[in-house]
Amino acid sequence: xxxxxxxxxxxxxxxxxxxxxxxIEALRIMISTIGVNFYDFGDDDEIEVLPPEEWPNRHIIDxxxxxxxxxxxxxxxxxxxxxxxxxxxGLIASTDY
Numbered sequence: 001x002x003x004x005x006x007x008x009x010x011x012x013x014x015x016x017x018x019x020x021x022x023x024i025e026a027l028r029i030m031i032s033t034i035g036v037n038f039y040d041f042g043d044d045d046e047i048e049v050l051p052p053e054e055w056p057n058r059h060i061i062d063x064x065x066x067x068x069x070x071x072x073x074x075x076x077x078x079x080x081x082x083x084x085x086x087x088x089x090g091l092i093a094s095t096d097y
Contacts, residue, residue: 004083006050006092011041014096017058017079020089023047033091055080060093 007026009016016034020026026047031038050058058079077085082092 004087004089006052006055006079006083008048008050010044010046011036012045014094016094016096017050017092018090019083019086019092025089029089029091034094034096050079052080055083 002021004019004021005026007018007020007023009018009026009030011030016030018026018029020029027038030036056078060076060079060082062076079092
């Protein structure tokens with residue numbers, strides 16, 4: 001079985017990070033998770049593989065962090081930690097919250 005990769009998908013001005021084994025699997029996960037159709041993707045949308053060496057430097061943050069009380073958003077975990085904890089494909093994070 002192939003190793004998980006992290007795909008960064010730019011769609012509709014937002015970014016989504018999906019763990020999947022192939023590009024097709026990443027698109028299927030995104031389509032089923034956020035409820036879009038394949039034909040909703042436009043010429044400006046992109047998908048690329050995020051190199052594994054960048055995973056420890058990418059953070060999943062808590063979008064509900066009260067920034068009036070905290071200077072920065074609370075970090076939940078890194079992308080590397082997410083992949084280590086979740087052995088199955090899935091949506092990791094997005095800027096659409």
